[in-house]
Amino acid sequence: GAVVSQHPSWVICKSGTSVKIECRSLDFQATTMFWYRQFPKQSLMLMATSNEGSKATYEQGVEKDKFLINHASLTLSTLTVTSAHPEDSSFYICSTSLERGGDNEQFFGPGTRLTVL
Amino acid sequence: GQNIDQPTEMTATEGAIVQINCTYQTSGFNGLFWYQQHAGEAPTFLSYNVLDGLEEKGRFSSFLSRSKGYSYLLLKELQMKDSASYLCAVRDSNYQLIWGAGTKLIIKP
Numbered sequence: 001g002a003v004v005s006q007h008p009s010w011v012i013c014k015s016g017t018s019v020k021i022e023c024r025s026l027d028f029q030a031t032t033m034f035w036y037r038q039f040p041k042q043s044l045m046l047m048a049t050s051n052e053g054s055k056a057t058y059e060q061g062v063e064k065d066k067f068l069i070n071h072a073s074l075t076l077s078t079l080t081v082t083s084a085h086p087e088d089s090s091f092y093i094c095s096t097s098l099e100r101g102g103d104n105e106q107f108f109g110p111g112t113r114l115t116v117l
Numbered sequence: 118g119q120n121i122d123q124p125t126e127m128t129a130t131e132g133a134i135v136q137i138n139c140t141y142q143t144s145g146f147n148g149l150f151w152y153q154q155h156a157g158e159a160p161t162f163l164s165y166n167v168l169d170g171l172e173e174k175g176r177f178s179s180f181l182s183r184s185k186g187y188s189y190l191l192l193k194e195l196q197m198k199d200s201a202s203y204l205c206a207v208r209d210s211n212y213q214l215i216w217g218a219g220t221k222l223i224i225k226p
Contacts, residue, residue, distance in 0.1 A: 043219050045216075046214065046216075091157075093160075106150065106214065107162070108161070110158065110159050111158065111159040113157075
């Protein structure tokens with residue numbers, strides 16, 4: 001199946017620093033990638049839709065200046081959490097969708113667990 | 118507003134069958150997805166329904182009724198490894214996924 005990777009898988013940082021999370025589609029080209037955030041015992045919350053070569057579309061309530069998204073190529077999208085604070089500690093997951101065999105599947109990366117001290 | 122409802126938690130016995138229900142109210146409909154998510158891991162795709170009826174994939178089956186805004190995921194011959202959260206998601210008219218809060222399934226021996 002289609003593979004999406006994320007790096008790093010976990011990161012611990014000090015409050016006020018910036019953290020970059022990479023999302024790569026390994027065996028297909030992804031014009032669109034999605035970034036989700038998941039707090040403990042809660043469902044996925046879509047943060048933004050990342051489009052290759054154009055600006056990302058952010059969901060209501062998500063600060064675009066705090067969560068910088070860059071989708072510079074068809075295989076790589078990055079999410080940078082700027083000036084991270086403890087409340088940004090969460091599980092960040094990227095995904096992309098692929099139309100295949102009549103099914104439209106969404107493939108998720110393994111996620112990145114961010115802990116801000 | 119858009120809403121996906123599914124039970125918070127269910128308990129079942131190893132070897133048995135369990136049905137997890139999902140009801141939805143969304144702006145348009147372009148398919149319903151079921152995902153399995155183990156604790157600390159990303160979701161994994163289980164099924165996709167866009168037409169009414171039952172889709173069977175091994176031990177897992179998913180049913181959809183668009184007129185009723187209803188779906189269920191049926192798990193047969195339950196195994197301990199099936200203990201996980203099961204997420205229902207609907208793709209709306211804007212092709213955005215609307216997620217349910219997930220159903221935590223606990224399997225007992």
